[in-house]
Amino acid sequence: MTNSPSKFSHRLSQPIEQRYVNYTYDQPGSLPGTLQIKADALPSQIVLIDYNETEAVRVSVAAAKDCAAYLDTESISWIDVQGLGEETFWRQIGEVFELHPVVLEDVVNVPQRPKSEDYGEQLVVVLHMIMMVSEQAQFFHEQVSFILGKNYLLTVQEEPQHDCFGPIRDRIRFKKGTIRQRKADYLLYALLDAIIDGFFPVLERYGERIEALEAQVTDAPTPQTLTEIHQIKRELLALRRSIWPQREAISVLLRDDCTLISPAVKVYLRDCYEHVIQVLDMLETYRELASSLMDVYLSAVSNRMNEIVKILTIISTIFIPLTFIAGIYGMNFNPEASSFNMPELNWYWGYPAVWCLMIAVATSLVYFFWRRGWFTAR
Structure with missing residues (x-):
């Protein structure tokens, strides 16, 4: 059976x-x-x-x-x-x-x-x-x-x-x-x-x-x-x-x-x-x-969350000064009314100069974070 x-x-x-x-x-x-x-x-x-x-x-x-x-x-x-x-x-x-x-x-x-x-x-x-x-x-x-x-x-x-x-x-x-x-x-x-x-x-x-x-x-x-x-x-x-x-x-x-x-x-x-x-x-x-x-x-989930938060913090920190610069040049001041009202808007190389400034700030921050070891997986 x-x-x-x-x-x-x-x-x-x-x-x-x-x-x-x-x-x-x-x-x-x-x-x-x-x-x-x-x-x-x-x-x-x-x-x-x-x-x-x-x-x-x-x-x-x-x-x-x-x-x-x-x-x-x-x-x-x-x-x-x-x-x-x-x-x-x-x-x-x-x-x-x-x-x-x-x-x-x-x-x-x-x-x-x-x-x-x-x-x-x-x-x-x-x-x-x-x-x-x-x-x-x-x-x-x-x-x-x-x-x-x-x-x-x-x-x-x-x-x-x-x-x-x-x-x-x-x-x-x-x-x-x-x-x-x-x-x-x-x-x-x-x-x-x-x-x-x-x-x-x-x-x-x-x-x-x-x-x-x-x-x-x-x-x-x-x-x-x-x-x-x-x-x-x-x-x-x-x-x-x-x-x-x-x-x-x-x-x-x-x-x-x-x-x-x-x-x-x-x-x-x-x-x-x-x-x-x-x-x-x-x-x-x-x-x-x-x-x-x-x-x-x-612990693994917490570490993974910390890595995500770290990446988001790095990105936010890099864009904060760039947003600040873009915000300044987004203000509607008339340069003809005063010589102190954003005279660089009338410069011939004004726009490329702002881009160079923003790139330099971002590059400096990335270098600073790299030196601190923030880009190294832990």
Whole structure:
């Protein structure tokens, strides 16, 4: 089954703030465990990977009840549910895996705030997965829920087409590394680490956008540049609100004494936690750069305005004495009435003399401004 292009395009066209941080909430007075499945939710399909140290099998499971046979085996079972489907399906999942109604609510009513909760025989982890869409300046976002049991891991994705778990599937299939020698808690770590590492390409893309904006701000700032700065600041804030709780969710796995996670795997989770810190450091750096771009933009616009004012001032200053001279000779005095009434009007070279005077004044002012460095770009 493939994802509907129209629905996927619709999700990408939504404002980034809505796709990242508008968490779902229950209606006031609703019963615990009330499922609110979106009308455009894709049909559910179950992909099960059962493996041990010697072999690995991948099967498509038709119904939720068929998963029950894999829950009590010694092999590790990764049950990947792709698509949120219908309420009936999830009620069957809840019965097979003996899920608390509140857990079903967190898994189905998306998006939820990232978190980790220990239910004794099960460990529930909710994270957000953000991926860069190939050859597009857009990002895909979905909630991924993990339910860890003794020998199984149940994962829930909103759609079947996009995830960052391909390398993990290949490691299981081709027996790369030690993943097939480990328990289900190590599989949980591997998937969590894949999600966290998926943030780095997204942040690198934001770094490229900020670098391009820096060039625009310093060379030729426009109102569109200001709009892009505001947009990238909003997007980075939304990313921060999505990533920050995931730091807390992984920290809970390290602090709590959950029997489902072995001390050996907690060592790997510490490395995963450090990756989250690196992501947050990069994010905070880009947020500071985006904020500083606003100051640079205002400074560039101010400098540009100062240059314009300087040019206009130079032109006005040059023409002020010329206007003064032209104004004097525009007065209607009769030279015949008195020898003091503009006698130069009767001179043979009077008109060229005034032109020479005006040119000399203008040239002197231009030379004076040049010596003061007013014509040098700053």
